Amino acid sequence: MRRTLRTLRTIGAALCGAALACAGTAPAQADGGPAARAWESRHSGSDARFRGLAAVSRSTAWAAGTKGTVLLTRDGGRSWRNVSPPGAGALEFRDVEAFDGRRAVVLAIGEGEASRVFRTDDGGSTWTETFRNTDPKAFYDCLTFFDPRHGIALGDPVDGRFRILATGDGGRSWRVLPGRGMPAALPGEAAFAASGQCVVSSGRHDAWIATGGAASSRVLHSADRGRTWTVAGTPVPAGDSARGVFGLAFRDRTHGLAVGGDYRTGQPSERAAAVSGDGGTTWTAASRPPGSYRSGVAWLPHSRTTALAVGPAGSDLTTDGGRTWRAFDTGSYDTVDCAADGGCWAAGEKGRIARLTSR
Template identity: 40%
Template sequence: MSICLCARQAIVIAAVCTVAIAVSGTAQGAPRITELTSGVTPLLQAVHAASSTVVWASGHGGIVLRTVDGGTTWERRVTPAGDSLEFRDVHALGADTAWILSAGNGAKSRIYRTTDGGTTWALQFLNPDTAAFYDCLSFGSRAEGVAFGDASHGRTNLLRTDDGGRRWRLLAPSTVPAPLAKEGAFAASGLCVGHGDAKTVYVATGAPGARLFRSRDAGRTWSVENTPLTRGIAAGLTGLSVVDGTRGLVVAADINRLRTDTSRAVVGLTTDGGRTWDVRARPPLPGALAGVAWVPAAGREVAVAAGYGGAFFTLDEARSWTTITDRVTTGVSASGRTAWVVGANGRIWRLDW
């Protein structure tokens, strides 16, 4: 579901301008927060930290960025199709190998892969269904990955690969949950699909049911759980983050109110893979939440959330939140003790615990 708001590559190096954020160090356990200048101005919608130094980001206008020095410099990786695609998701294994997913109806939904750091890209999937719209992807290993799209023709659209994306297969209806009417996910942050470990993978669905799909066999077969979070015609889950296979945070939103959403049941915690839930506090500013990421090396209770009303961190498993910025943010990712947030006007924030 949309949220509004191979060729040789030219490389542009963007210098970083760091800005200290006032919240840094104001409370015990609070991170050091640095705002970075990416060198681009379109909305950055997704980010994936392959390590504490290698990070990829993607967004509107065909934008894909990469840093290999922890954000000191960002390289623009010019992608196929120029600026005509919106890359709503990116998943990287390191400095060389990454996948990007463009979202949109029909042929606008595509998956590309690079194995040379974004110098060249191979088209791996071109959506043949004009009624389908792909939202997110995730890899549990170098070979096995999953991509999810909005339901079409009465079927759930889940793609799976076991060869690094060379072949993407649409799973048979008998192996996936039957869709609710007009069920899909929100292509908000690239976090509607996520792995808890190499074999355990989840899908956070949006409208109308706010359901959680779960696979224990790397995406071959699936079950479904209900959640107590907000749901409706344009409301549901928007992003998830799972560690240890079963312990997860999910966020939800009413996307008809991107900057004004005040729905209460928008943050949920599960410790058993989605069977039971504890609804936690929503962040302090209005706005639709888009994504969330645990920062497990900073402590089991530390996470960061991004949304159209701002970005926030928690030190107590989402019982309370501290504001990072009130700017529009969408993507969030973490590795080690470092988290990354991206958003409107090419902005990037780095948080270090």
């Protein structure tokens, strides 16, 4: 059953939205502050599906996806360099965390040895495999860093508890943290490797995990870099292996957003977004959520109220801290990330990568 649910989740996430994919994007319609927002396509030269994305700046970004593909741009997306690790063609990269235009860590997902971590210090010219999972019961989904040295990777439950890998040297080595500080997982509960946002962090110690697949969706919070966790329920519907919270974003250790729904094409996704103002202790459903499943979410830098959500059926903007969302684009994207200088990027199927512009 465990393998069946994972297979359904991985295949379903890969297929969801294919029928809704658009050749281009629609004009911006949202009231995105002084100027409306729009995605401006950047030709990647690849047909991979990118669910891993790291925005370094307006000019520099990394994307990681299917067929072991990793791309890097340093000119705002006008050109992309294929910097994929050699021999990684059979791997499924679902997350990338970058410290700058030279240093990055990528995660490949899958059962057993398919879950791996690689690091580069020279812009992808060379890579070092720094972790390979040898536990056939483990399946890693996403990773996050608190600073350039300390980070964690999240794995689905093993023996009834989510598994956490930790690094203290920038991803050059990893260790499995003891499970005693992790609450018991619910039957069927797991994380979704859909956007690299099933585990996120804010500041030097706080991290949050998004879950689904069980009777209810939950968010777990750690204030000590993953050693101990508390848990809270969310109003995002679950109750099925295809439903729950898919992506999280915290602009500080207090204010968080959750998005999700049902990733199956054509299935309704009511209450697909929620907001927290107390560090994830409690969650309130958005009064006007996105109209369908959303897999990725990101705060606009230096804004207390504005954020983006993306999914295979389109993108939405909130200007009131996540209480209400309004669609502004119909293009298919799986993940979104924003850099400190205000550069926001989105990526998805068929090599789609875009940068946010104001109109």
